[in-house]
Amino acid sequence: MVEILLSDRKNIGLTQLQELLQNGFTCDFNDIEPWLTDWRGRYTGKALAMISPISTEQLSQAIKICAKFEIPIVPQGGNSGMVAGATPNDDGDSIILSLRKMNAIHYQRTTPNLILCEAGVILQNLHDAASEHSMRFPLTLGGKGSATIGGLISTNAGGTQVLRHGNMRALVAGIEAVLPNGTIYDGMSALKKDNRGYDITQLLIGAEGTLGIITKAKLKLVPAIQDRIGIWVGLESPHKAYEFLLHMSQRCGNQMEGFELISEASITRVLQYIHGTRLPINPQPWYILIELVQDCDDSKNVQILAETSLAEPLNDGLILDAALSTNETQLEDFWKLRDSISEAERAAGPAFQHDISVPVHRMADFIENISPQLEQKFKGCELIAFGHMGDGNIHYHVKAPDGVSQEHWMPLEKQVNSAVYDAVISYGGSISAEHGIGQSKLEELERVSDEARLFALRAIKKSFDPHNIMNPGKLIKPD
Ligand SMILES: Cc1cc2nc3c(=O)[nH]c(=O)nc-3n(C[C@H](O)[C@H](O)[C@H](O)COP(=O)(O)OP(=O)(O)OC[C@H]3O[C@@H](n4cnc5c(N)ncnc54)[C@H](O)[C@@H]3O)c2cc1C
Structure with a gap:
């Protein structure tokens, strides 16, 4: 009896969502099915329906309905996440919320270091939009053709340029979000100083959709790259790599954007399984890939900086061999070796x-x-x-x-x-x-985790989302 009442309530909620969202609502399995499995193919769930709102206001109304009828919501951006956070669980009780229709980007010359985008903007599109204004959004990662701003913020994504620019947390100047009761949190003024107690923006970053839905963000831009160079280095061990990191950090300062470690075993598989890859130096036990960039007038020429920084470690035997990229294509080839490791490994x-x-x-x-x-x-x-x-x-x-x-x-x-x-x-x-x-x-x-961390995580979740409708079964279990 109780079950019937519950499912009746859910059905009323679903009907109201359909009326609100019109063609932004579907319960057709063929529409939903591609979004039921995570990127790694390890988890497959079920969902009652999928909604795709077109605005924050519409989403706010939708969440009020979900809150009233206790319909769990699983937010999804590009579904490129690695921990199945955007995949519904298999009780088939929840709805998928796709943010992909909310994909506008606005750039204003009056705030040249900021760009406003909706949650569904794909990272590659943001990169392209920034470069049209001679600016750059410095976070990048292998999934940039699918990953969305909402997903990147909600996972506090990292990537290959964190060394200099930090992760997503460091690159968000403000956000707008819809909270579990349907209210709209407006943190978009991008204030440099704001001490009104708890930092709600930072709380929502990395919350994996368990505290609210990110709808918009103001993101920090840096000047576009004028020149860049890749350095592919061979060395003996991770310990040598750490000493080399210290040396290069001192010599290159913040012109060094990435310092990636790669083992010989990984490269052997890349060369075996990924078509068109070629090692730029003779095989060595370990490799480092570094990218140096020049993006302001007083930064040093990257070619000279690379050559002068490598001379000493080569002479001292700290590194065994090195190759510099001579053009963009070669640099991309270096990155292809690095970015193909997971794919090659899967094949192995x-x-x-x-x-x-x-x-x-x-x-x-x-x-x-x-x-x-x-x-x-x-x-x-x-x-x-x-x-x-x-x-x-x-x-x-x-x-x-x-x-x-x-x-x-x-x-x-x-x-x-x-x-x-x-x-x-x-x-x-x-x-x-x-x-x-x-x-x-x-x-x-x-x-x-220790008791204090679990206490804090549960207390925050419970106070934001007492009915556990925001991405249940992810990040933290309620008591
Ligand atoms: C080839 C490849 C390479 C990758 N490399 C890296 C890397 O170097 N570094 C790295 O950090 N990640 C990497 N990733 C993982 C992935 O790209 C990131 O986790 C990314 O942030 C996920 O974005 P998404 O839009 O696909 O989010 P989804 O996978 O759709 O969702 C991720 C999480 O965010 C939640 N969510 C999504 N949108 C919203 C929203 N608007 N509001 C609230 N919650 C939301 C979801 O519920 C889920 O919990 C890689 C992925 C691939 C496929």
Whole structure:
């Protein structure tokens, strides 16, 4: 009886949503189906309907209906997230909220360092819009053709230029959001100083849609790049890489935008599986990819800066070999080697993937001590470490022994993940550096977090969203 009443209430809510949104509402399975599975293909859920509002006001009305009838909402941008945060769970109780129709961009010459965009704007389109005004939005990542501003803000995304420009949190000047009761939070004035208590904007950044829906943002721009160069370096070990990072940071200051660590094993697979890739130097145990940029008149010429900075580490044997990109195509080729690692690895066989961080100065120790321990514990597996070493963030993958199928490797997932995350915590690190928690790290966050963190996360969630309608089952479980 109670169930019938509940589903009746939901049906009334769905009817009201349909009346409000008209063709921005669908419960046709064919429309919804492509959005029910996460990017990695690990989770598939069910949904009652999908709504695609065209404005903040319309969304606010829709959320008031959802709040009244307690219909859970799963916000979704480009569905390129790595932790299944935008995938509904499989009880089929919720609706998907697609922000993709809200995709306007406005640039005003009176505020040249800011750009306003709606949540559904795709990152690549924002890059293009900024460059039309000789400006640049400096955050970039491999999923830029799909990832949206709402998703990037909600996951506090990182990417390859964090070393200089910070993650999304550092690049947001203001946001507008619809809160779980349908009210509109206006934090768009982009004030440099604003001490009205809790910073609600920062609270919503990285909240993975569990506290409200981001509808608009004012984002910070920097001047467009005048010139840039890629440096591909070969060296012996992660420890040498850390010393090299210190050297290059001192010599290049904030002209160095990325410092990416890559292992020989990763590159071997890229060369094997990704068509048209070529290593610019002879094979070495480890590689670093650096990008130096020149974007203001008093910055140094990148070619000269690269050559002078490399002379000493080459002479001293800190690095073994180096190649500089001579044009944009070559630089793109360097990045292709780096960006294709995950794809090549997928082709090579199953792996458990971890996006982790430890303090920058401890990363080399972590890789060199923990990898052999895990290889010993899970016989035959291979540890692959690559990524944003300059930020203390690597992607740390535990690859199944050669010839072991996905089916036989999967039962070990929980055990392997726990071993990796315990090691990360013992190094003072985080089990999620830039991808968020979503569904896939929910249990582990509970397991490894201290009481104070869990208390604060639950208290915030409960006070914003007492009926748990905002992306339930993601980030934090209510009490
Ligand atoms: C090839 C590739 C490379 C990548 N590289 C990186 C990388 O280097 N660094 C990095 O950080 N990430 C990376 N990612 C992951 C991904 O691109 C980011 O997590 C991105 O922020 C997700 O954006 P999205 O629009 O696809 O969000 P979705 O996947 O749709 O959603 C992500 C989360 O945000 C919530 N959400 C979405 N829109 C809103 C909104 N408007 N309001 C409230 N909540 C919302 C969702 O509910 C979900 O919890 C990569 C992805 C791919 C495919």
